[in-house]
Amino acid sequence: MRRTLPSWLLFALGFATLASGSFAAPAPRRAEAEVDLAEGLDALDRGDTLAAIDWLERAAKLDPEKGTPRYRQGIALLRLGRTREAAVEIEASLATPQPQPVDDRGLWEGTVGLSAAEDSNPHLLSNNLSLPAPGPGGKVIRGEESDALARADLRLGIYPFHAGEGQNLGVTLETRRSFLFNFGYLDLGQVRGAIQLALGSDPQGFVEGPLGSSRISFDGSRFTALFQAGGAVYRLGNDPYLHTFDGAAVLGVRETPGTSTRLDLGYSDRHFSGGPRFDPQRSGQNLSLGLSQLFYFGGPNRTLRLGAAGVDRRAGSAFAGSSLEGNGELAWPLGLRLSALLEGRARRDRYHRPESNLFDPTGPPRHDTTVQSAATLVWAASARLRWMLRGAYTRRNSNVDLGDGLPDLGYRRTVISAGLSWEL
Amino acid sequence: MRAAAIANIAVLGIGLLGTGVAAEEIGIAAVVKPAVHAFPPGEPARDLAAKNPITRGMKVKLEGRDAFLRVDFNRAFGCKRITLDGRRVSGVLKILGPSDAELGDSSRSCEPKVRFSLGRFFLALLPGEPPIDVDTPEAAAGVKGTLARFLVDPRVGTFVAVDEGVVSVQARAGGDPVEVEAGQWVVIPPGGLPTRPAPTHGLDDLNILGDPPFQLRDFTTGPPRPPQ
Numbered sequence: 001m002r003r004t005l006p007s008w009l010l011f012a013l014g015f016a017t018l019a020s021g022s023f024a025a026p027a028p029r030r031a032e033a034e035v036d037l038a039e040g041l042d043a044l045d046r047g048d049t050l051a052a053i054d055w056l057e058r059a060a061k062l063d064p065e066k067g068t069p070r071y072r073q074g075i076a077l078l079r080l081g082r083t084r085e086a087a088v089e090i091e092a093s094l095a096t097p098q099p100q101p102v103d104d105r106g107l108w109e110g111t112v113g114l115s116a117a118e119d120s121n122p123h124l125l126s127n128n129l130s131l132p133a134p135g136p137g138g139k140v141i142r143g144e145e146s147d148a149l150a151r152a153d154l155r156l157g158i159y160p161f162h163a164g165e166g167q168n169l170g171v172t173l174e175t176r177r178s179f180l181f182n183f184g185y186l187d188l189g190q191v192r193g194a195i196q197l198a199l200g201s202d203p204q205g206f207v208e209g210p211l212g213s214s215r216i217s218f219d220g221s222r223f224t225a226l227f228q229a230g231g232a233v234y235r236l237g238n239d240p241y242l243h244t245f246d247g248a249a250v251l252g253v254r255e256t257p258g259t260s261t262r263l264d265l266g267y268s269d270r271h272f273s274g275g276p277r278f279d280p281q282r283s284g285q286n287l288s289l290g291l292s293q294l295f296y297f298g299g300p301n302r303t304l305r306l307g308a309a310g311v312d313r314r315a316g317s318a319f320a321g322s323s324l325e326g327n328g329e330l331a332w333p334l335g336l337r338l339s340a341l342l343e344g345r346a347r348r349d350r351y352h353r354p355e356s357n358l359f360d361p362t363g364p365p366r367h368d369t370t371v372q373s374a375a376t377l378v379w380a381a382s383a384r385l386r387w388m389l390r391g392a393y394t395r396r397n398s399n400v401d402l403g404d405g406l407p408d409l410g411y412r413r414t415v416i417s418a419g420l421s422w423e424l
Numbered sequence: 425m426r427a428a429a430i431a432n433i434a435v436l437g438i439g440l441l442g443t444g445v446a447a448e449e450i451g452i453a454a455v456v457k458p459a460v461h462a463f464p465p466g467e468p469a470r471d472l473a474a475k476n477p478i479t480r481g482m483k484v485k486l487e488g489r490d491a492f493l494r495v496d497f498n499r500a501f502g503c504k505r506i507t508l509d510g511r512r513v514s515g516v517l518k519i520l521g522p523s524d525a526e527l528g529d530s531s532r533s534c535e536p537k538v539r540f541s542l543g544r545f546f547l548a549l550l551p552g553e554p555p556i557d558v559d560t561p562e563a564a565a566g567v568k569g570t571l572a573r574f575l576v577d578p579r580v581g582t583f584v585a586v587d588e589g590v591v592s593v594q595a596r597a598g599g600d601p602v603e604v605e606a607g608q609w610v611v612i613p614p615g616g617l618p619t620r621p622a623p624t625h626g627l628d629d630l631n632i633l634g635d636p637p638f639q640l641r642d643f644t645t646g647p648p649r650p651p652q
Contacts, residue, residue, distance in 0.1 A: 031571040031588050034516045034548035038454060038496045042513070045475075105490060205458060218457055257475075301459070301471060336461055336469040380459070382487060 033063035040069065044076055045257070052076045067093035105205075105215065107162055113153035113176075115388070115419025120146045122186050124396075124411050133185075141183075143411065151178040151419070159215055168198040168215045172230075185237035194230030199223075200252070204301070210248040210266045210288070224252040241278060245269040257296070264290035264309070281316025288312075301339065305329040318358065321351035321366075334377075341376040357400050368409065370396040384423040391416050447479035450501040450528050455494040461485040465530040481530025486523040486543065493519040495527065502554035503534035515549040515556070540582075545574040551589065558591075562612040566592040578614065585609035585624050593618050 040055030053076045059069035074089035125131065125143035133139040159170040177189040194211040201217035202224060211228040227249050234242040247267045254260040266288040274280045292307030309325045327345035334340055349368040356366035374392035381387055391414070398409035447464060453476045462472040463483035472484065478495055486493055497515040519525060523543025529535055538547075539559040549556055551569035558565040558574065560582040565574075570589030576582050584591055586604045593610055594601040599617045604610050608621035 029551075029588070031515075031548040031569065032550060034571065035511060035513050035550050038494075038513045038516045039511055041454065042452075042496065301473060333471045336471075339471075384488070 029062045030066075033059045033066065033069070036062060037066075037069050037072070040072060040076075044072065049076050049079050053080075065097045067096035067098055069093075070096065105159075105162065107160070108156065108158045109215070110154070110156045110424035111421050112155075112424065113151075113419060113421040115151045115153075115417050117149050117151065117415055117417035118146060119149060119180075119413070119415050121411055121413040122147050122149075122180060122183055124413065126408065126411050145182075147180045147182045147186075149178050149180045151176060151417075153421070155212070157215060168196075168217065170196050170198075170214055172196060172212050172214065174212055187235075187237055188241075189235040190232060192230060192232040194228050194246075197227045199225040207250065207252070209250045210264060211246055222254050224250075224254075226250040236278075239278075240273045242270060242272050244271070259296070260294045262290075262292040262294065262307075264288070264292070266290075270315075279316075279319075282319050284313060284315030284320065286311055286313050301331060301333055303329075303331045317353045318355040319351070320353060321349060321356065323347050323349045337380040339378050339380075341374075341378065343374045343376075344372065346371045359400065364399065366398065366400045366409075368396055368398045370394065386421045387418075388420065389418050448500065448528075448533060449477040449498070450480045451478040451495050451497040452476070453478055453493060454496045455492060457490065457492040458488070460491065460493050461487070478527055479530075480528035480533065481526065482528070483524075483526045484519070486519055486521065489521055491519075491521055491523070493523075495519075497536075501528065502536040502556070511550065513550075514553045515547065517548075518546040520544045520546070540574055540576045542576055542578070545576070547572050547574065549589070560612075562596055562614060562616070563618070564594045564596070568592075581611055581613040581616065583609065583611050587624070 036055050036059035040052045040059060043049075043052035043055055053073055056069045056073040056076065060066075060073065063069070070089045071093035074086040074093065077083075077086035077089060121127075121143065123131075123141055123143065123145070125141070127144045129143040130140050133141045153174070153176040155172070155174045157170050157172045159168060161169055172192075172194050174192045175190065178187055180186050192212065196209070196211070196214040198207055198214045198216040200221040200223050202221075205216060205218045206213050207216045207224055207226050209226045209228050211230050214226055214228070216224065216226070229247045231245045232243065233240075245268070249265045251263045252260055253262075266286070268286040268288075270283055270286065272278050272280050272282040288309060288311045290307055290309035292305050295304045295306075296302065297304070306328045307326070309327065311323045311325075313319070313321050313323070315321075325345055325347040328343070330340075330342045332340050332342075347370045349366075349370070351366040354363065354365055355361055357363040358366070372392065372394045374390060376388060376390040379387045394411075394413040396410050401408040447467070453460070453472050453474060456472050456474045456476075460472040461469060461484065462476070463469045463485070464479050465481040472493070478497075480501075484493060495517040496513045497517065498512060499514050501514060517527070517538070521544055523545070524541040525543065525545070526539040526541075529537045535557070536554055537557040537559065541561065547556070547558070547567060548571050549567055549569055553569065555566050555568045558567055560574070560576045561578075562576075562582040563584075565584060568590050570591060571587040572589070572591050573585040573587070574582065584593055584604055586606055586608055588606050590606070591604045592601050593604055593612065595612050595617045597612075597615055597617055602610060602618045602621065604621050607624050609624050610618040610621050612618045
């Protein structure tokens, strides 16, 4: 039997075909959408938010499958305070087949470092001073005695919500240990752990804080914030030396494409070990406040930072005091893979009580002036391997001397080091 | 009077000479992550920063898995300076991961040309703009008003996928040029001829820009042939 399709079915199929042609979504014009997205992002960078919204809207219409234009449009609307419209756009961007790509650098990151150094004055003593070395044997240490040392560093960062948008919550662990050839009792070991929450974005993808650096989204938001909480344990030689509980907040505002201001707040509860070598009277709380201005010269890796910082130190009567510091830092690429970092700071420490004048309790309270400068040359041999050569000079002057004919607590110190770091 | 005229001509000549040797800006580095080495013609090499100008003939080298560069080409790249649509950008090039490329030919002004030596590239060019010539070790391609993806790898050869517009591919090993249309891809193996254009649907699962499609080596049927 021959089967035929009923005429009404043919009619319906024909209509459906026609309808699909008439009402189908227009083909995306993705090349134009890419260009309009670039125009929109450029306008956003220039601060022309209205133009940015216009371009991004056009890009979204040209390629509705892509979420990035609507996501960025939402960010632009947020800048104008149009929060409801912003929420609609951002939500819609997440529903597109190709949502805004997530800045995902994986669950963890790590760095190992090795360096060798020559330290002209590991004891931080005046050149003319000789003191008995700690421990038995009656050995004498002299201020001008230098030593060579090796240092190993390991830094790990774990970011459990690495695939998410916006804030970066992470846990960081840093450990380092130095090994001196002659003065093993000065070997410094340190372990620091911190929980960090970074908000906003930065072109370099990380932000520095008093408790170390943290991952932050790649971009250039106007506001950034970093909150840190953690603790550290230090050992000197084989003995426990110090442990701290710390908290810090860093707030950054990028006023113009070429400048940004940074505010650092820090709190540290410090507990020094007792024993013959260490004075538990040093224990107490440090409260610090810093303000910096950064200038960008054509890129995030070409910067000048000028800053001031103050610390209020609560401790035993011989160590309570405050300090004021002025500091600066210049980072400058020198050419292919080579960059230089110049640092300088001058700090004035004022102790509150006469007991701080360790050898004359009836004398004036102690005050020190410390000047530090350092120059570092970094060669990025590859994306993961960096070589470093650094020279640092420190000079401290103090009004406290050790008695008639003896030098004061001032010292000079030069450290020349060379090393490498490897990103895991 | 005559001396003044000679002086004016000399100044004009120096000015024209200066114009001739000045680096020509063909775009801007819109996004740079985390570091891109730049080799501008006639200038010392340096690290590229976001918002830095891209000059004609500049070579760029990206290192590291997360490296990324987005270049917004301006109208000067193709010397089509008049536009009615208000757009200043004529095309966008994204480079991802370890890559090596040359943007423009410093010896030929007004010739939009790029050379991809290694890496993954995503090129969006406005319809109506002058075609861009893309050179790779295996092929010379002409890109017309197009959205196209390129993968250049010494093990794979050159992979070209076209999402919009047309790309004309001429293998260096010889043979006829192959027109790759929207929705098609070809591979030119090292020293070989292009494969027949095949549909890209299904290929997108490989995420060409996300992961190098080393599986594509399976498509390079047979060993490379000598030039004919």
